Amino acid sequence: VPRISTSAATALFFAGVLGVVSSLFAAEHAPAFVVIVNPQMPQLSGLDRRFLANAFLKKAKEWPDGEAIHPVDLPQTSSTRERFSEEVLHRSTRAVKAYWQQQIFSGRDVPPPELESDEAVVAYVLAHRGAIGYVSGVATLKNARVMRIE
């Protein structure tokens, strides 16, 4: 049976505690959401908030290089979506829903697809070159590129 010394056990204990504390700290201080795009997109470090809002309202349909924008949403019940709507679209999710009802029934457009989780949004963004989405600040991003909002 392998044996470990008291000092090693103490170190392991504190390391564990520190890990828990640091993850709690990270979760506490993580941004409410991060905006992500496909890594194959041209080198863009940040996006104008108004452009981002237009992209998610489908008023802007193309990236600066002409690639089609494929926005993707989280469910309406998502707190991450609520924060994104308030901070980027400057509307509540209810107001956004009302906007889409007007678009749908006037034949103008349909809302972006809604995916059920951060993981699904990341997978979608990685699978589509022009895709853009947002996920919670603690989501695993794989190699999706994070965009700064300007």
Add this chain to the structure above:
Amino acid sequence: VSFYAAWECLLCVFAAQTSSTSSTAIQADYGSEGRSEQGGLEQTARSSSSTKSLLERLEISDLLSFEVHAFVSPGYIKTTSNNYLAPNTSNGGSPEFSEIGINVTRSLTDELRFGLELYARVLGTTGSFDARFTWFFLDYHWRDWLGFRAGRVKLPFGLYNEVTNTDAAHTPVLLPQSIYDIHNREFLLAQTGAELYGLIRFGVVGDLEYRGYAGSILLTAPSTVFPIGPTVSLVSFNVPYIAGGRIVWNTPVDGLRGAFSLQTLRFDSKLQLAPAMLAMDEARGIVPAGFSGLFSYRVPAVLWVGSIEYTWHDLMFAAEYSRWYLRTQVSPAVLPETFTIQERLYGMVSYQLTHWLQPCIYYSLFYPDTTLRTGPAAYQHDLSITLRFDINAYWLFKMEAHYMHGTASVESSLNGNEPLSMLTSNWVVLLAKTTLYF
């Protein structure tokens, strides 16, 4: 689901028949990770063939994933006096205030979409649930600043004209009737023709959305001569042209936008004088002897509306002011030609109080003739309050009350052909409507 499965099988069989030399297999993967189509359908199709036919190059999801939306809106209307929008509203109320619609849209490529909506309604003596296409179009969105749409397209007039027939898309049951008169839906909801549109960014100054269109309004000709008053009947009716546009300025102030809409069109009709009226005109020498009584009645019209809307989180304020310029051209001159300027305006406030309750209040004013502003028939003041209950994401219920002062928006034909000036000038409209939609 069985529909999609059947389609998939059909395509697989067809692909197998057409790919005997390329050993192609099309696989469908419902719910595959990372591939999601709108409407909840997740489908992926892959081909392992090196030489792909057109069918093989198409993904099954491309062929099958349509976006479908629909609504059913039964309603009820009651007035304290004056029948309004439907017969018998002042006598027990009327359920003849309902509509139903279903639309289908599909993106063929990133730039190309098509869609159509089938719609039916009953509103008093109009509708009777005869279904028609509200809109159908092919839309090519080439760049953000330029898109082209052809078909039957809803008219951008003011802020809300395109959604007047969809209860779920606005808070009040009746949008302010001074601008969005429900009687005008047959004529001013959509046009058949073409439209250019786009979004132009001006940096810190904001964005400008524009739409310009031209076409005509195809109307179903009356199958029989239709009396529109005691002295004249409608024989035929059409709108040979309609053209116009709208610009919307999304200002740098978040949630604030202004718009200006301009529209020109002409209503052409053939009218038939009633025999008694015809004899009277003959006796007075207004028409030659032997005149059949059939005459042309044209109304060239120019309409404009200025709009402002401010949305701040759950608060929304909107106001619009409009003038309509209507000229009549009569040939032969059995009636005097006229020129009328109408004035229409409203202010509206709504607030999302909770996730399920949204109150709305507006004041609306309509002058059918700006040179004549006195007497109850010369104006329509409308003070409205609405409670919208969103029971869940697919079901809503609305209650609404209007205090009306004036009779300018009342139809004489629903009130025993009484002159509007003789109807009750202060009256109340009560409405209830529920909508199921997705």
